[in-house]
Amino acid sequence: MKTPHSLRTYFDLTGRNLHVDGVDVERLVSQYRSPLYVYDLSILRQKYDLLRSAMPPHLKIFYAVKSNPNPALIRVLLEKGCGFDAASIGELYLLSRLKVPGNQILFTGPGKRDEELAFALSLGIRSFNCESTGEILRLNQIAEQAGLVANIGLRIHTESAIEETTPIIGGHSIKKFGVDEAQIDGAVDLCAKLPCIRLRGVHVFNASQILDHQALAENTRSILHTARELASMHHLKLDYIDVGGGLGIPYDENEKELDIVALGKLFDDIKSKESEIDWILEPGRYLSGECGILLTKVIDVKKTSGHTFVITDAGINTFLRPALVGQNHPVVVANRMDEEATHPCTLVGPLCTSLDTIGNEVLLPEMHVGDTLAFFNAGAYGFTESMPYFLSHPIPAEIVIEKGLTRVSRVRQEPVDYLESLFTI
Template sequence: MPPPEKSFARDLATSHFAIAGADLRIGDIPVRELAARYGTPLFIYDGSVMRRSYRALAEALSGFARIHYSVKANPTAAIIRLFCDEGAGVEIASLGEYRVAQAAGVKPEDILFAGPAKGARELEIVVAGGIGEIHLESLEEIARLTAIAARLNVTVPVSIRVNPVASAQGGAMRMGGKPAPFGFDEETISEVVGKVLSAPQLDLRGVHLFAGTQILDEAVLLAQWRHGIDVAGRVAAIAGQPLKTIDLGGGLGIPYFAGDGQLDLAKLSAGLPGLRQQLKSDPRLADARLVVEPGRFLAGPAGIYVVAINAAKVSRGARFLITDGGMHHHLAASGNLGQIIKRDYPILAPAHMNATEASSATIVGPLCTPLDTLARKVEMPNLSAGDLIAVLQSGAYGRTASPVGFLSHPLPSEILIEDGKIEVIHLKEA
């Protein structure tokens, strides 16, 4: 009987990719071959899995909301292009992300810009280059943007980001309902609406809420969205004008640990007629365009992080597999990206998928810190130096959410595979 973690990782691998004999295959190529060709550590992203996630969500939200890919999850131009090709817009949080979106060919009107500390220079460049909406998050930002718009003699489309009073129960990392630097507290919206309306250079289009990430319960999402529409109604009433957009945020979760469920898209979809009714009943919201801006849900399942074992060591009875990659490339998998309880990401040996024997091992990276641990006392095949280990669910918040400069190892290789085509995103220096 395999331990649950093992079967959980295997189930994920089977549903996203393919297993043939000893090999995990991505895009019909053994991971072993990809690792030999591009070196390790290596992030592999499967474009067809990304499209599958996008299409499933787009179908569930059909006629309700447009999807904007949250670029911070994986700011790779080829991945942004893939989602936009499917019909998505994007949500960005910096000038750097704006530039990648531009390089990926995203139209300015399809870009929404949120973030709690947008600087004058980045605002100016984005306004001059064209932007769908800027989501205002502080009084200073309102003043800064008004001055820039006046200087450039343009009107800037804006939304008010609201930090909601109701917290998102069930989200692993709550960002709403408590003191937060993100957006304006819901209790203060009258004052904020007044400030925005008093600046003729700002065109108030809507509201934006983002209450938390890694939400696996569709009822929690629907409750947040209902609350978002309620806030939108109040903003429209205070402003005395209809809203053009309501951005309900991202936060759609994916399973990382044995026992985690999948977000039930059918149930999510079944809850939308009620929200549509809520929108229709308010003439100021009836024509608003709804936006949902997930990152993790779209990119996460499609990626794996492959590392090679450099040494297999027993220390005082405990077996360690010491690999060439770790928290400097994949902080989240080491449990150090905001997790309160450290639990192991789904992990497997991609060239030993038919192994029948297993033993307990702790898998660690090359950094000189015990924080650099990828799995704690997991059952793995009997692996030795040169063998590969893969961390699943690694397509979002991987390399770019990690302290890549810590200990000065090279950046990992990264590739995107789709329809037999391999796009090299980055090749690790030799």
């Protein structure tokens, strides 16, 4: 079957039935029902170790929780000494519930509400990556009321950025994030006047799913340059430069894996002159993507105008990403892995909209009702990016596997479990 070569590093694709960490996925769907998200924690560990060992020691890794907020994944990364980038009060709550020390937390994202700023302050987080002068003013006021001082980084919208092949963050043209380069001076002056704001960092992130190590290194070089210029012009003592996430993983058989070792060497060459300044990377997808698989059962197979539609019990309610960003995930028939993929088909869910497509023009063996499909790379922006309540279907369980043992992380919810909460009147 046609899957990115890199998946063979993590999964044995040679047998008839797909196994994850030695466990037959057919057994998993019969035990935990379908659809089902499965995370193999040993893959997450491998990815973290790979990244950590390739990167220069002064580079700090802060996992982007938004890519997969499952506590089992966060625990693994916490154990390894990773930091975390949160994007909402919910993600901050998860981190505090898991006892992540405040100095290992950053808070980034547009539209932070007062309540979120206050909660993050109460956790003593390392820094807020601020997206606008309005946000800085509100944070100052909230910190003043709490008798605290907030360390912040200024998120900058740079004119130059890597262009994305799949539109996700938006490259240089997206202006929703951060402060324009032309407005930096005003923002820095404002910070200097505010009693409860300490400007300590610079943050730039415009592009996700980048597989070209040279483009990533070049982008980083330019971010470091911008940060240095800003620091020297305004006599700022920065303690971190945050270059965001963006490290890609292959989704297509023709895509080459990001050369993380080569990236690490280029980063080493760039070597920040100010080695006392932490250089922060916020990877999401690179860490969590490949450890996750979505399993879904085929409910119906039909031909319309000569085209085959395979209807599964997972739609965009369970797995929105392929439709949202227009990118197919690698997919196999988990119970007939050894059969040749010669039949073009479209994979759709049970929802009443033609947007409900989870695989476009996919080649698979001839499909039958009852087959199990396994979508790879579902660990990042999979469950968390979906719309589980749309059409009131069951919400899948999330399970983790480690050393062949399975544990339920999120219990499957039947519609009755969440619909009853509508009957308060």
